[in-house]
Amino acid sequence: MARSSPASYALPFSASSSFTSHGSSHKGIFTVKWIRRSDLRLPISPKYTDSPFSLVSSYGYSCVCSVKNPAVNPVSGRKPSDGILKFPSSSECDVSSSIWNWRGYRIRYQSSGKNGPALILIHGFGANSDHWRKNISFLSKTNRVYSIDLIGYGYSEKPNPRDFEANSFYTFETWAAQLNDFCADVVKEDAFFICNSIGGVVGLQAAIMEPQICKGILLLNISLRMLHIKKQPWYGRPFIKSFQSLLRNTELGKIFYNAVATKESVKSILFQCYHDKSAVTDELVQIILQPGLDPGAANVFLEFICYSGGPLPEDLLPKVKFKIFQCPVLVAWGDKDPWEPIELGKAFANFEAVEDFVVLPNVGHCPQDEAPDLVNPLIQSFVKRHSEG
Secondary structure: OOOOOOOOOOOOOOOOOOOEEEOOEEEEEEEEEEEEOOOEEEEEOOOOOOOOOOOEOOOHHHHHHHHOOOOOOOOOOOOOOOOEEEEEOOOOOOOOOEEEOOOEEEEEEEEEEEOOOOEEEEOOOOOOHHHHOOOHHHHHOOOEEEEOOOOOOOOOOOOHHHHOOOOOOOOOOHHHHHHHHHHHHHHHEEEEEEOHHHHHHHHHHHEEEOOEEEEEEEEEOOOOOOOHHHHOOHHHHHHHHHHHHHHHHHHHHHHHHHHOOOHHHHHHHHHHHOHHHHHHHHHHHHHHHHHOOOHHHHHHHHHHHOOOOOOOOOHHHHHOOOOOOOOOOEEEEEOOOOOOOOOHHHHHOOOOOOEEEEEEOOOOOOHHHOOHHHHHHHHHHHHHHHHOO
């Protein structure tokens, strides 16, 4: 099947007004510069000046950035009998919070929008669907948008991993199955997967397991899984296994988690991975911290940091394109990510399934939250382009 041609992505003006794209489908680098003209932002591209998305106004951004979606546990003490339990919409935007019963477990998700292609927003490690609070309303203007809490995270149920064999429940295969079942049971059609960090590995795994469900994947700073056992030197592997056993089976794990699960620690961690420190607000700290104080959260956290097996993104990407079901992949990367270095991430541009590699300037590990003004139009144009025709 022929490769799709590279696209022009219209992004709004920001203080760092450059946008560089590296793509395996075209050689070299092109730069899009921005000019401010009244309330319009006009990207000038040497190659794609005829793009229908060349004019981008600021409409919608003030609304998106001001949305308040407090981290309130909507599932406490409730177990739905009919599979899906609805909660009132937010007073500031039409975003509803609901519970889906998946294999007997309560799964929290948020949704907005009634028309257009379906999008599922998939969070990273230690986060939840509230991490997409700056994206849902904007994207729902032209799409049906869903943001889901992976099992074990956010306000979804947190089964005790000790009830299962080691490294058998909280795995990318489990989360991928959850995502595909969510498409079948709730979305009821195929969807685009928009993923951050480990959510990207989940999205890729889901697309491989059920290729007919995924219409396309946009990866934002996908996790490189640098702690994977295959990426450790052979002489360090026994030490890693011993340390993981200590965390799992002794009080050391609980002590470690209790030190991490505080406002001060969460804020410090977010300061590491966000380049724009002003984006690390008290609201964001609470969004990340609050679900981590739920019963069972510590066990899930420790189980995952001891999960050094499973798939790697570089192993999954070659399997994404199929003869019948074509799944375009766009990779975008905040170039100031200290955890997932962009120099390593650029290697993904060489995979056949990856249509383009987009650099997000002066952005850290969580672009959707730190720079929604860059990410929202990028998602919108990617989805629109692959929904036409």
